[in-house]
Amino acid sequence: MEIKVLFVILISTILINNYVLSQMLGLCPFLGVSKKMDSALGMGLAVIFVMTMASFFTFLIYKYLLIPWQVTYLRTIAFILVIASLVQLVEMTIEKISPTLYQALGIFLPLITTNCAVLGVAVLNIETGFATKDLGMVMTVVQGFGAGIGFTIALLLMAGIRERLELADIPGNLKGMPISFITAGLLAIAFLGFSGMKI
Amino acid sequence: MSNIVKSTLIMALITFVASMALSHINRITLPDIQRQEREKQESALKTVLPGYTITEKKTADTPDGPFTYWIGEKQREETVARGYAFITEKSGYSGPVRSMVGIDEQGTVLGIVILQQTETPGLGARCIERASMETFLDYILGRTTRVAPQPPWFQSQFTGLDATKKITILKRGDWTPGLRDELIEKNAISAITGATITSRTVRDSIATGMEKLTALVTLIKTEEEEGE
Amino acid sequence: MDYLKEVIKGLWERNPILVLGIGLCPTLAVTTSVSNALWMALATTFVLICSNVLVSVIRNIVPSHIRIPIFITIIASFVIIVELTLKAFQPDVYQALGIFIPLIVVNCIILGRAEEFASRNSIFRSILDGLGMGLGFGGTLFILAFFRETLGANKLFGYTLIPGMKPATIMIIAPGAFFTLGLMLWAMNALKSRKRG
Numbered sequence: 242m243e244i245k246v247l248f249v250i251l252i253s254t255i256l257i258n259n260y261v262l263s264q265m266l267g268l269c270p271f272l273g274v275s276k277k278m279d280s281a282l283g284m285g286l287a288v289i290f291v292m293t294m295a296s297f298f299t300f301l302i303y304k305y306l307l308i309p310w311q312v313t314y315l316r317t318i319a320f321i322l323v324i325a326s327l328v329q330l331v332e333m334t335i336e337k338i339s340p341t342l343y344q345a346l347g348i349f350l351p352l353i354t355t356n357c358a359v360l361g362v363a364v365l366n367i368e369t370g371f372a373t374k375d376l377g378m379v380m381t382v383v384q385g386f387g388a389g390i391g392f393t394i395a396l397l398l399m400a401g402i403r404e405r406l407e408l409a410d411i412p413g414n415l416k417g418m419p420i421s422f423i424t425a426g427l428l429a430i431a432f433l434g435f436s437g438m439k440i
Numbered sequence: 441m442s443n444i445v446k447s448t449l450i451m452a453l454i455t456f457v458a459s460m461a462l463s464h465i466n467r468i469t470l471p472d473i474q475r476q477e478r479e480k481q482e483s484a485l486k487t488v489l490p491g492y493t494i495t496e497k498k499t500a501d502t503p504d505g506p507f508t509y510w511i512g513e514k515q516r517e518e519t520v521a522r523g524y525a526f527i528t529e530k531s532g533y534s535g536p537v538r539s540m541v542g543i544d545e546q547g548t549v550l551g552i553v554i555l556q557q558t559e560t561p562g563l564g565a566r567c568i569e570r571a572s573m574e575t576f577l578d579y580i581l582g583r584t585t586r587v588a589p590q591p592p593w594f595q596s597q598f599t600g601l602d603a604t605k606k607i608t609i610l611k612r613g614d615w616t617p618g619l620r621d622e623l624i625e626k627n628a629i630s631a632i633t634g635a636t637i638t639s640r641t642v643r644d645s646i647a648t649g650m651e652k653l654t655a656l657v658t659l660i661k662t663e664e665e666e667g668e
Numbered sequence: 669m670d671y672l673k674e675v676i677k678g679l680w681e682r683n684p685i686l687v688l689g690i691g692l693c694p695t696l697a698v699t700t701s702v703s704n705a706l707w708m709a710l711a712t713t714f715v716l717i718c719s720n721v722l723v724s725v726i727r728n729i730v731p732s733h734i735r736i737p738i739f740i741t742i743i744a745s746f747v748i749i750v751e752l753t754l755k756a757f758q759p760d761v762y763q764a765l766g767i768f769i770p771l772i773v774v775n776c777i778i779l780g781r782a783e784e785f786a787s788r789n790s791i792f793r794s795i796l797d798g799l800g801m802g803l804g805f806g807g808t809l810f811i812l813a814f815f816r817e818t819l820g821a822n823k824l825f826g827y828t829l830i831p832g833m834k835p836a837t838i839m840i841i842a843p844g845a846f847f848t849l850g851l852m853l854w855a856m857n858a859l860k861s862r863k864r865g
Contacts, residue, residue: 258534263842268692269776314466314752317770318458318744325740354740355774357693364767368558369536370529373505414857418689422850429843436533436637447734454738458745465749472756480759535766558766561700562821562840576827634837 243376247383254387256435260358261395262428263436267358270349271396272421280345281400284353285393287335287346289386291327291353292362296385297378298323299363304372320363321354328354362388398428480555481540485510485525487591488542488551492523500656507652512542521545524657528649532557532641533564539595541646543653545660547604552595554642564638567594594639597629603650604659607643609636671796678800685808685849686856690776694768695809696845703825705813706806707761708768711754713802715746716778720794723786739782740773747773777801808852815848816840 260266267288274284299320307313332350336343343350353359362385369384371377402424411420485494492512499508509526522545529538535558542550559565570589577583590596593615601607605627612619612630619630631639678684684691691712698708722742730738751769754762762769772778781801786794814824820839822829838844 253531264534265696265842265845266693266771268696269690272689272692312463312466314748315459315462317748317751317773318462318741320770321740321744321773322737325737351736352776355776355779357771357774360771360774361767364770365535368767369531370505375503414861415854417857419850419854419857422846422853426843426846426850429841429846430838433841433843443731447731450731451734451737451741454741458741462745462748465752469752469756473752476756476759556763560841562835562837574827575831576824576829579825579827 250383251387255391259391259432260388262432266361267356274349275399278400281396283342285396289389292385292389295324296381300381325354484540484553487553488525488540489523526649526653528645530641530645533559533637537641543603547659549598549601549603552598559638564635566632568592602627674796675800678804683804684777699813699816700840701817702813704764705809709806709809711750716802717798718746719743720786720798723782724791724794727787743778744773
């Protein structure tokens with residue numbers, strides 16, 4: 242029974258309520274990094290890692306620190322500082338492991354801190370009430386992981402399309418941002434198809 | 441070394457000042473926030489248990505988190521009738537949908553109030569939509585009526601249904617008085633067009649709440665059922 | 669007059685959403701109604717101006733390599749102030765804006781202006797910059813919300829426009845948001861190239 246719940250959370254965050262195409266979170270990097278497939282993939286993997294870890298740590302802090310001390314109103318500050326530290330960690334790790342990826346991602350790596358989707362999933366975990374449920378920790382981590390996967394899928398789809406768009410003959414004023422947004426809109430319509438899924 | 445110490449001290453100082461300021465603001469706003477929640481709950485209780493006086497409030501621990509329910513009493517001729525209200529919550533399309541449900545001692549729904557939802561505006565969020573005859577033109581011409589708007593049709597259509605049996609979902613469009621008989625006969629509700637998930641979620645949350653409630657209190661069966 | 673320019677630039681030439689391309693997240697999600705859009709703009713502008721002021725005040729004392737966490741702490745504190753105030757005095761707005769209130773913290777506009785402007789300019793200029801950016805942000809949000817609410821819900825400020833007409837719901841969900849913003853950016857580009865040529 243528990244596995245089904247986790248499966249529902251996964252399908253929900255990846256397809257039905259995709260963080261980018263349905264909930265419209267995480268747009269800045271979505272439009273910034275989706276120009277090439279490799280940087281999109283690198284960014285996506287980094288985001289999956291940060292989201293999963295962030296979900297884990299913010300949950301712990303909320304449940305075992307903020308609630309007992311009755312300072313839940315400090316949630317926003319605590320969460321963003323946790324995320325900022327995590328991103329710093331990821332940055333240093335990537336710089337050591339793959340300097341080329343580090344170069345490719347450039348400014349967008351530290352920008353994961355200001356990625357609405359990361360703080361968004363941390364806050365949503367709390368709003369969904371996982372803090373009071375049994376096995377809430379597991380569900381939180383799964384939701385964070387799913388959100389990251391959904392973000393990456395959207396990013397990869399966008400990158401694939403934009404690579405092709407580079408070669409297409411687009412009217413002058415539509416080039417760049419306008420056509421990207423319209424493309425995103427079409428992708429969003431496609432993902433709307435998942436909203437009727439019954440699981 | 442001293443660089444790190446200096447940085448840490450500055451960071452700690454700033455965080456300390458921030459926390460002090462925020463706890464001050466929290467202290468100022470807390471009474472208002474708590475008052476809002478209390479008023480909202482009391483108003484919902486009045487709506488879902490009309491005419492009942494609330495006698496008890498209980499909270500039970502379940503794997504899904506704490507389950508709160510109220511027991512109400514109403515004078516009816518010579519007997520005292522009991523009613524129950526509970527808060528139930530389920531994940532809807534884009535977040536949890538929390539409702540308060542009131543039932544009488546036989547399990548018939550007396551009313552529901554959706555307390556919190558973050559569903560899609562224009563679709564799922566219509567579950568809290570009140571029919572209003574006012575248009576924007578009325579507003580700017582100052583033709584606003586003083587009549588209180590109707591309760592949300594999606595919620596009031598639950599009144600009169602049997603919560604101990606399964607509530608089915610039909611697609612008959614927005615609720616109209618003409619649908620009343622069919623829906624009561626089939627123990628059904630009419631889903632919001634384009635928002636089947638939200639409609640289903642509310643229905644399911646009532647069922648889950650009933651499950652938890654019947655584990656804690658016993659409802660009275662009607663004579664028909666006892667004969668079966 | 670020079671001061672007026674600081675404000676104006678945020679409205680058009682350096683409009684945060686349409687020109688700089690920052691602050692996109694809340695833009696698409698809160699423009700489902702004009703009322704939500706205006707409240708969000710108000711909340712964001714408040715945080716923006718307050719954080720700009722505070723960052724400007726401490727700009728010469730704060731060590732460079734920890735400036736980002738400090739800015740974030742300052743911004744997050746003001747966001748919590750807004751959160752608690754709205755929750756206490758405007759609970760309906762608080763509910764309507766939902767998770768986007770805490771997300772003001774990561775609105776690229778605020779951190780961006782703190783880093784680029786407030787940390788290098790006087791307090792007064794920082795206030796003007798915050799005001800200008802806030803107005804530009806709010807104005808764009810208003811236009812977006814105007815189209816989405818009227819076309820997608822047949823409403824304005826919650827009041828029905830044309831009784832009995834079924835609106836184009838797609839405008840009020842995600843795809844509509846993307847399309848509307850895309851078209852606005854297209855219009856912006858067209859206007860800019862007309863100015864040039």
